[in-house]
Every structure is written in structure tokens, then in C-alpha cells.
Amino acid sequence: MLAGVTVDLPKGGFSALIGPSGAGKTTLLRLLNRLDDPISGVVRFLGRPIVDFPVRELRRRVGFVFQTPAMFPGTVTENLAVVPTLGGKATATRVPVHMGEILRLVELSADFGDRIAADLSGGEKQRMALARALMTGPEALLLDEPTAALDPEVAEHLMHTLQRLRESTGLTIVMVTHRLSEARFASTYAVMLEAGRVVEAGPSARLFSAPIETRTREFITADEGGKNHG
Amino acid sequence: MAEPAVDIGWVQLALASALVLVAIALSAWQRLGLGKSLVIGAIRALIQLTLIGYVLVWLFNTSRWYFVLGVLLLMTVTATLAATSRQPGGLQAQRRLRPICFVSILVGSTLTLVYVGAVVVDVAPWYNPRYLIPLFGMIVGNSMNGAALAAERLQSEMEAGRAQIEAYLALGATPQQASAEPARRATVAAMIPTINALAVVGVVSLPGMMTGQILAGSAPTLAVRYQLVVVFMLTAATALTAAGIVLWYRRTFFTTAAQLLPRVPV
Numbered sequence: 001m002l003a004g005v006t007v008d009l010p011k012g013g014f015s016a017l018i019g020p021s022g023a024g025k026t027t028l029l030r031l032l033n034r035l036d037d038p039i040s041g042v043v044r045f046l047g048r049p050i051v052d053f054p055v056r057e058l059r060r061r062v063g064f065v066f067q068t069p070a071m072f073p074g075t076v077t078e079n080l081a082v083v084p085t086l087g088g089k090a091t092a093t094r095v096p097v098h099m100g101e102i103l104r105l106v107e108l109s110a111d112f113g114d115r116i117a118a119d120l121s122g123g124e125k126q127r128m129a130l131a132r133a134l135m136t137g138p139e140a141l142l143l144d145e146p147t148a149a150l151d152p153e154v155a156e157h158l159m160h161t162l163q164r165l166r167e168s169t170g171l172t173i174v175m176v177t178h179r180l181s182e183a184r185f186a187s188t189y190a191v192m193l194e195a196g197r198v199v200e201a202g203p204s205a206r207l208f209s210a211p212i213e214t215r216t217r218e219f220i221t222a223d224e225g226g227k228n229h230g
Numbered sequence: 231m232a233e234p235a236v237d238i239g240w241v242q243l244a245l246a247s248a249l250v251l252v253a254i255a256l257s258a259w260q261r262l263g264l265g266k267s268l269v270i271g272a273i274r275a276l277i278q279l280t281l282i283g284y285v286l287v288w289l290f291n292t293s294r295w296y297f298v299l300g301v302l303l304l305m306t307v308t309a310t311l312a313a314t315s316r317q318p319g320g321l322q323a324q325r326r327l328r329p330i331c332f333v334s335i336l337v338g339s340t341l342t343l344v345y346v347g348a349v350v351v352d353v354a355p356w357y358n359p360r361y362l363i364p365l366f367g368m369i370v371g372n373s374m375n376g377a378a379l380a381a382e383r384l385q386s387e388m389e390a391g392r393a394q395i396e397a398y399l400a401l402g403a404t405p406q407q408a409s410a411e412p413a414r415r416a417t418v419a420a421m422i423p424t425i426n427a428l429a430v431v432g433v434v435s436l437p438g439m440m441t442g443q444i445l446a447g448s449a450p451t452l453a454v455r456y457q458l459v460v461v462f463m464l465t466a467a468t469a470l471t472a473a474g475i476v477l478w479y480r481r482t483f484f485t486t487a488a489q490l491l492p493r494v495p496v
Binding site: 033034035036037055056057059060063064066068069070072082083086087129132133135136 | 394396398399400401402403407485487490
């Protein structure tokens with residue numbers, strides 16, 4: 001699915017992985033905290049090959065938020081409280097592992113703690129999943145199309161939350177998205193993938209305004225065209 | 231011992247086989263198309279049980295420990311094949327499951343048999359086939375059902391719960407932690423028939439062994455005590471086997487790097 005991908009995602013940055021369906025965006029994202037392993041090649045975290053980290057430690061330091069968040073049984077508080085019981089110490093260097101504080105960071109009011117997780121709306125579930133991922137005290141967060149199932153306004157609100165989260169905590173964010181508008185608006189770095197290869201990568205401001213590669217330009221233009229007509 | 235059981239000769243057996251004709255007649259009347267299966271089934275039962283009768287006579291007479299153990303092993307293998315042959319997930323999943331099932335049934339059944347044979351009933355000599363074969367037969371039968379239910383349920387829960395399992399793994403959970411809920415449900419599913427049987431024994435059902443013992447002339451109170459030993463023994467065997475399946479089988483869904491393997495193509 002992926003071949004010859006070489007890309008550097010900046011620490012502390014907000015990277016967006018963009019490209020058409022089937023480009024390998026999610027496949028690449030899942031390699032970054034070893035939900036899958038590549039057949040060959042090396043993924044590095046802080047300069048070290050990720051296979052050198054114990055896998056569970058790696059996953060606590062590099063969190064993952066899925067496209068469709070899976071709620072655990074019980075309330076939001078119970079969902080969050082599960083995380084410390086999974087063992088291993090939180091590596092909290094950047095994010096305070098305090099439930100109230102984390103709910104505040106994902107911009108859910110404190111009274112959400114008593115709500116049944118399965119009953120939350122789509123956007124609330126995604127914030128819950130984000131909060132749960134923050135409970136390990138990660139240094140980086142991987143998000144797989146977190147807004148795919150959300151209304152545009154809800155999606156935009158979540159992007160604002162992510163931006164503020166990164167600014168206040170210094171968290172490194174890598175997000176797969178098929179919404180170019182949110183990648184353009186929220187990300188600091190962008191990687192354009194197609195057919196399992198990196199077409200182009202660079203600072204978002206540059207990549208979106210002046211793409212070097214023809215394919216990138218076509219992809220961005222087509223998306224804008226689609227939006228005008230839609 | 232009260233009066234001995236009434237003998238069943240070949241004439242009586244022939245008369246009893248007329249009972250199957252009732253079902254065959256029903257099939258013909260309602261066009262169920264079961265006539266052939268019923269005839270074949272009845273003949274199979276006749277041949278199998280007759281043969282096993284002679285095998286047991288021979289086994290009881292020769293009374294060699296290695297023959298007894300050989301028969302126990304054969305029963306375990308047969309139970310394993312029966313428990314795995316109807317598992318979902320295709321041949322690949324069945325092959326993966328077979329050694330797990332065999333060891334789980336063998337360990338669960340043997341531990342139970344050893345306890346019953348050595349501690350409760352005090353079988354002498356230790357390999358006395360008159361006790362070991364029927365006891366093990368009942369144990370393995372239950373273990374087999376427990377194994378089949380546990381494996382089938384675990385497989386389906388692991389499939390249905392993929393998103394949740396990966397969510398746990400992504401939080402740094404071990405595969406054991408991530409699959410705790412599917413494992414719990416599979417164990418419960420395997421235990422439910424045994425628990426139901428415990429609840430209704432003697433009220434809804436008079437177990438075959440107890441009935442047989444009473445017909446053969448035992449005092450009902452003794453037959454009841456034997457039956458209690460049996461139901462407790464079956465409970466333990468099912469629990470042990472289900473635990474073995476769940477603990478071991480679920481590991482095969484993960485890589486050594488705590489990754490959930492892709493679903494098995496059917």
C-alpha cells in the first residue's frame with residue numbers, strides 16, 4: 001500500500017496528511033504508533049527507531065484517535081479512569097493527567113463526566129476520545145479523520161480545540177483528513193500522498209498557496225472546484 | 231442392590247426399534263424428507279453402540295492401563311475434531327484452533343477425572359475402565375461443548391469488538407487487557423448451559439446416568455449421590471476447558487508487538 005515513503009513530521013507541529021482516498025494516509029498514520037508495522041523501512045520517534053521503544057510505552061507517548069471513536073462501557077469519567085488502570089506510568093511531560101483539566105482542554109464542560117459515553121453526540125464522542133488519548137500524557141497525538149463523521153460546524157469547532165490544545169501544551173499533532181479546508185486552516189505542515197507515495201511535503205502556508213507538484217495543485221484545485229459547485 | 235434389571239434381548243430391541251417408525255411415519259406423512267436420515271441414523275446408532283459394547287467388554291476384561299489411556303486419548307481427539315469442525319472462520323481458523331482445543335479439553339478433562347477418580351470415588355486400580363471410561367466420556371462430552379461455545383463466542387466477540395480492542399491497544403493496553411471483555415463474554419457463554427443444567431437437574435431433567443443406575447438396580451439415593459458427583463465434575467471440566475480456550479485462543483488474535491491481526495479471510 002505504501003512504497004518509498006520518506007517524510008519528516010515536525011516536532012511540536014500540526015501536520016496534516018492529505019490526498020485522495022486510497023492514498024495510504026491512514027496506513028501511514030497507523031505505522032506511527034505501531035498499530036501496524038511496515039514490511040520494511042524504519043519509523044523514528046525523537047530520532048530513535050520506534051521499534052526500540054517498548055510498544056506500550058510508545059503508544060502512551062504517541063496517542064491515537066480513531067475515525068469512529070469506540071466508547072468503553074460507562075460514563076465519560078469511567079472511560080477516562082480506565083487509562084491509568086492499564087498500567088505503565090503516564091509520561092506526562094506536556095499534558096497534565098488530571099481529569100478535570102483534560103476535559104477543559106478538549107472543551108467539554110465538567111458535568112460531562114457523569115454522562116454515559118455511548119449516549120454522547122458524534123462531536124462529543126470525538127472529544128471524549130481525544131480526552132481519553134490525553135490521559136496517557138502523550139507527547140504526540142495521531143488523529144485519523146477525526147471529523148469525517150461530523151457536521152461542518154462541529155468539525156470546525158474541533159479543529160479550533162486541537163489548535164488551542166497544541167498551542168497550550170506543545171503537543172505534536174499528526175492528522176489525516178480529507179477536508180482540505182481544515183488542513184489548510186489548522187495545520188502548520190502538510191504531506192500530500194497519492195497511491196502510497198509522498199507527492200509533496202512542506203509548510204502548509206507554502207504547500208496550499210504555492211504547491212510545487214502538479215498533482216498537488218490539481219488535487220487542491222479540484223477540491224476547491226468541488227466546494228464551489230457543492 | 232435391589233432386583234436386577236430386566237434383560238433386553240434382541241427381540242426386545244427389535245420391538246423398541248419400532249419407535250423410530252413413528253418418526254419415519256411422521257416424515258412420510260408431512261413430506262419432511264427425513265426418512266432416509268432416520269433409517270441411517272438408527273442403523274448407525276445400533277452398529278456404533280453394539281461395537282462399543284463389545285469394545286467395553288474387551289477393555290474391562292483385559293484391563294490394561296495403556297489400553298484404557300489409549301481409549302481416553304481417542305475420545306479426546308474425537309471430541310476435539312467435533313468441537314472445531316463447525317467453527318466459523320473457515321479451515322484456517324479451525325486449524326489454528328485445533329491444538330488449542332485439544333490441549334484445553336485434555337487438561338480440563340484429565341484434571342477433573344484425576345480429582346474424581348483419585349479423591350472422590352477412589353477408583354482401584356487407578357485405571358479401572360469400568361469407572362474411568364464412563365466418567366471420562368461424560369466429562370469430555372461437556373468439555374467439548376464448553377470448548378466449542380467458548381471458541382465460537384470468542385471469535386465472534388473479537389470480530390465485533392475490533393474497534394474497542396484497538397482503542398485499548400492505542401492507549402498502551404496489553405492484548406489481555408484489550409480483549410478482557412470478549413474473553414469474559416466467551417467464558418460466560420461457555421458456562422451457561424452447565425449452569426442451567428445445575429439449576430434444573432432432578433426437576434426438569436433426570437440425567438441419563440442416574441436413570442441408568444436406577445434401572446440397573448442401584449438405590450436411588452446412591453444414584454443421586456453419583457449424579458451429584460457427575461454434575462459437579464462436569465461444571466469443573468467445562469470451566470477449566472473454557473478458561474484454557476479463552477486464555478490461549480485469544481492470544482492468537484494478536485502479534486507479539488500487541489497488534490490486532492487482520493480478520494481471517496473466510
